[in-house]
Amino acid sequence: MRSAEKLIESEHRLGAHNYKPLDVVLNRGEGVWLWDVDGNRYLDCLSAYSAVNQGHCHPKILDAMVTQAKQLTLTSRAFRNDQLALLYEDLAKLTGSHKILPMNSGAEAVESAVKAVRKWGYEVRGVPEDKAEIIVCSDNFHGRTLGIVGFSTDPTARQGFGPFAPGFKVVPFGDYDAFAAAVTDNTVAFLIEPIQGEAGVVIPPEDFFPRVRALCSERNITLILDEIQTGLGRTGKLLAEEHEGIEADVTLVGKALSGGFYPVSAVLSNSEVLGVLKPGEHGSTFGGNPLACAVARAALKALVEEGMIENAARQGDYFQERLKAIRANGVRNVRGRGLMLAVELHPEAGGARRYCEALKNRGLLAKDTHDHTIRIAPPLVITKDQVDWAADQFEAVLTGLDT
Numbered sequence: 001m002r003s004a005e006k007l008i009e010s011e012h013r014l015g016a017h018n019y020k021p022l023d024v025v026l027n028r029g030e031g032v033w034l035w036d037v038d039g040n041r042y043l044d045c046l047s048a049y050s051a052v053n054q055g056h057c058h059p060k061i062l063d064a065m066v067t068q069a070k071q072l073t074l075t076s077r078a079f080r081n082d083q084l085a086l087l088y089e090d091l092a093k094l095t096g097s098h099k100i101l102p103m104n105s106g107a108e109a110v111e112s113a114v115k116a117v118r119k120w121g122y123e124v125r126g127v128p129e130d131k132a133e134i135i136v137c138s139d140n141f142h143g144r145t146l147g148i149v150g151f152s153t154d155p156t157a158r159q160g161f162g163p164f165a166p167g168f169k170v171v172p173f174g175d176y177d178a179f180a181a182a183v184t185d186n187t188v189a190f191l192i193e194p195i196q197g198e199a200g201v202v203i204p205p206e207d208f209f210p211r212v213r214a215l216c217s218e219r220n221i222t223l224i225l226d227e228i229q230t231g232l233g234r235t236g237k238l239l240a241e242e243h244e245g246i247e248a249d250v251t252l253v254g255k256a257l258s259g260g261f262y263p264v265s266a267v268l269s270n271s272e273v274l275g276v277l278k279p280g281e282h283g284s285t286f287g288g289n290p291l292a293c294a295v296a297r298a299a300l301k302a303l304v305e306e307g308m309i310e311n312a313a314r315q316g317d318y319f320q321e322r323l324k325a326i327r328a329n330g331v332r333n334v335r336g337r338g339l340m341l342a343v344e345l346h347p348e349a350g351g352a353r354r355y356c357e358a359l360k361n362r363g364l365l366a367k368d369t370h371d372h373t374i375r376i377a378p379p380l381v382i383t384k385d386q387v388d389w390a391a392d393q394f395e396a397v398l399t400g401l402d403t
């Protein structure tokens, strides 16, 4: 077996440097645990950005994947396969959506929704050609394609990649008045994350989404919730919109839709918006393939039948309570919903990255975001004892920061 050093050296030499990973080389996962090539065990508090909500290498998802891989993997949508309808049925039953578009990555789901809602704007709403406007939020994260980074407000994500597509307006996240002021007769959609994940787990004011929902209904604006990270149990509900007491017109899911086995995403909608797409107008070679569908069905089943969503609510509340009880001068704020948690540090604390390094040395993997925030998102199968252990590690590292 190659040593961690050799693998890291090779990666550094041959790979594009578009990531700066912690220097831990992993080769095995099970449930909440990960192991590195030297046999050290870590509690995963990132879950591949919530793609592994069901826990690493979930045996039932693995079974479904292996069984389907032996049977049929890809036909393209030029022909039908016997798994796609079943995934549609499961998603419709679970989320109440009327029309579904299967894609692969999260960014593709976002792009697909943008395309569909523009077309809907022209064909159904009667917006003049090429005038459709979509409102998005500052500090958004919706993926990495050109279309998407074009309406990012993060200079690192944008700079040097222009020119970008027009048709997007940015308003501050959680600011209803700014949103209302940005609406025009050409506004076809509001694209927003229920909780901004990459921005550091930012939760909007309580009355924000109900008011947004009301205005969208009044002005016939499609409310698109990007639940690629917040969805599928992460916040203690199937979808984070349930915390707000609203329903989106279009919901984007991805990440945990496959339990981390394979990229699977979907646009879930009322029939009007996706109904505008006619044969040939949009597509994907891999989207809706039988392997993806079988894996996604097993991933959804595990999530629901094994009580992971309820567990996320329960352990999330407990984890947050434990984190809030930590008395450390460096901690500015602890927040979150379900198992989507964040510890924000004071700028004087010297940056979140070094605490993630210290946590790693104690056997816990977490990710810093935006310099001063540690994001915590373990698989939803975490137990109370494991939360206690994790909270102890945070306490040790965060109080160590005072000295």
Ligand SMILES: *Cc1c(COP(=O)(O)O)cnc(C)c1O
Residues within 6 Å of the ligand: 049, 104, 105, 106, 107, 108, 110, 141, 142, 143, 144, 193, 197, 226, 227, 228, 229, 230, 254, 255
């Ligand atoms: C991860 C993420 C995406 C992009 O998903 P990819 O599969 O990486 O393309 C989009 N939106 C949100 C909110 C995400 O967290």
